Amino acid sequence: MKRFIQTIKNIYKIEDLRKRIGYTIGIILLYRLGSYVVLPGVDPSQLANLQNQTSSGLLGLLNMFSGGAFSNASIFALGIMPYISASIVIQLLGMAIPYFQKLQKEGESGRKKINQITRYLTVLITGFQAPGYIANLISQLPAEAITPFDPAITSPTTFFWVSSVLILISGTLFVMWLGERITDKGIGNGISMIIMIGIIANLPFALFGELVSRMEQKGGGLVIFIVELAVLIAVILISILLVQGTRRIPVQYAKRIVGNKQYGGVRQYIPLKVNAAGVMPIIFAQAIMFLPLTLAGFAESETLSGFAAAFTNVNGFWYNFVFALMIIVFTYFYTAITINPNQMAEDMKKNNGFIPGVKPGKKTAEFIDQIMSRITLPGSMFLAFVAIMPALVSMMGVTGQFAQFFGGTSLLILVGVVLDTLQQIESHLLMRHYDGLTKSGRIKGRSSINMG
Numbered sequence: 001m002k003r004f005i006q007t008i009k010n011i012y013k014i015e016d017l018r019k020r021i022g023y024t025i026g027i028i029l030l031y032r033l034g035s036y037v038v039l040p041g042v043d044p045s046q047l048a049n050l051q052n053q054t055s056s057g058l059l060g061l062l063n064m065f066s067g068g069a070f071s072n073a074s075i076f077a078l079g080i081m082p083y084i085s086a087s088i089v090i091q092l093l094g095m096a097i098p099y100f101q102k103l104q105k106e107g108e109s110g111r112k113k114i115n116q117i118t119r120y121l122t123v124l125i126t127g128f129q130a131p132g133y134i135a136n137l138i139s140q141l142p143a144e145a146i147t148p149f150d151p152a153i154t155s156p157t158t159f160f161w162v163s164s165v166l167i168l169i170s171g172t173l174f175v176m177w178l179g180e181r182i183t184d185k186g187i188g189n190g191i192s193m194i195i196m197i198g199i200i201a202n203l204p205f206a207l208f209g210e211l212v213s214r215m216e217q218k219g220g221g222l223v224i225f226i227v228e229l230a231v232l233i234a235v236i237l238i239s240i241l242l243v244q245g246t247r248r249i250p251v252q253y254a255k256r257i258v259g260n261k262q263y264g265g266v267r268q269y270i271p272l273k274v275n276a277a278g279v280m281p282i283i284f285a286q287a288i289m290f291l292p293l294t295l296a297g298f299a300e301s302e303t304l305s306g307f308a309a310a311f312t313n314v315n316g317f318w319y320n321f322v323f324a325l326m327i328i329v330f331t332y333f334y335t336a337i338t339i340n341p342n343q344m345a346e347d348m349k350k351n352n353g354f355i356p357g358v359k360p361g362k363k364t365a366e367f368i369d370q371i372m373s374r375i376t377l378p379g380s381m382f383l384a385f386v387a388i389m390p391a392l393v394s395m396m397g398v399t400g401q402f403a404q405f406f407g408g409t410s411l412l413i414l415v416g417v418v419l420d421t422l423q424q425i426e427s428h429l430l431m432r433h434y435d436g437l438t439k440s441g442r443i444k445g446r447s448s449i450n451m452g
Helices: 002-013 015-034 048-053 057-065 081-096 098-104 108-140 158-185 190-217 221-244 280-289 291-295 306-310 317-338 341-350 362-394 400-406 408-431
Strands: 246-253 256-258 261-263 267-273
Touching: 002 015, 002 408, 015 158, 015 190, 015 408, 048 108, 057 190, 057 400, 081 098, 081 108, 081 158, 081 280, 098 108, 108 158, 158 190, 190 221, 190 400, 190 408, 221 362, 221 400, 221 408, 246 362, 267 362, 280 291, 280 317, 280 362, 317 362, 341 362, 362 400, 362 408, 400 408
Parallel strands: none
Antiparallel strands: 246 267, 256 261
């Protein structure tokens, strides 16, 4: 406790860090305020049906990512997900289209062009999703809910449609801008931070709902609720190990004598992450799994049939089987574009380094690639298991809202963003010769979502 208080004092002493944290908190408060600003013309007291619809299932997951803005019919209802979807599309195009590959190699100027294209694509995706959201909203509202525009819910005015679509597009762009401001002037990755805050905003309601359910409806009482909390803590600890786990490869640097000085002759280690892709495979897969729901116009899963029904049931076998399979595939895909064995082998060769027992150059690259393939398989399978864990605990009677915190995207984003933010704070402290947040002074973080 004494160390924690001293760390807080040290953070306050660093003016730049203090301003960054304050700026981040201010942006977060602005975002949370906007999630309660209801679309013009909609009566906020008439949203009971929409809130019931988004209490579980795939719509519940969308609502969690938006921090409750989806169920509040807020101007931020679609949240940051259209921007994430656009970023994923651009990254995939970067693997297949020469033009985007060229932009990726142009440095800062190429990055700016890619960001601009991503913003345009975000507008298109939001413009496609917004009418579906409004159609679903209208179907969930009683006739008196939008009387300021048209008393007949079956035929809302064109003005209501056009203005609502424009507001939803503007809301998503504004949330995207807030995330960029956090990244530039705050602490942590802004997009990741916004998603994390949305997830955390739902945690108190999920905890209270599960407690009430155990005490009144499903039985088990306080004892079962405490057991569930213990399991949740255990899953969080396992997720931290998944984010931080590494396999170290020894690298020996040859001796060099220049004048009277000796260089090299030391052994170091290359840390290869068991999960080098972070939570990006889950983000990739989750964005694709949202497509059937988007194409169905945000309709309730009970009204769907066949393919759409199977892939909007988050607790169903086919949804989770395909979800897990896509996570494994995307883990290999994202690891391949994140880790470049050829570049690592070349850098070692330039610095007179080599892996004991392995020839420098091509053989070293092949060795690193082989090691990455071996450690990525168990890492990807465990990532998939954590991702589908909410469905598993739901079968055991845990409420839908609380089940989302037992794994999946939500838990790994929370762990990844918290560790990454703590790492940035610790870097500021150590750079100014203050003690870090831990005794070892090393927190292995990872930006949960790095969109450019």
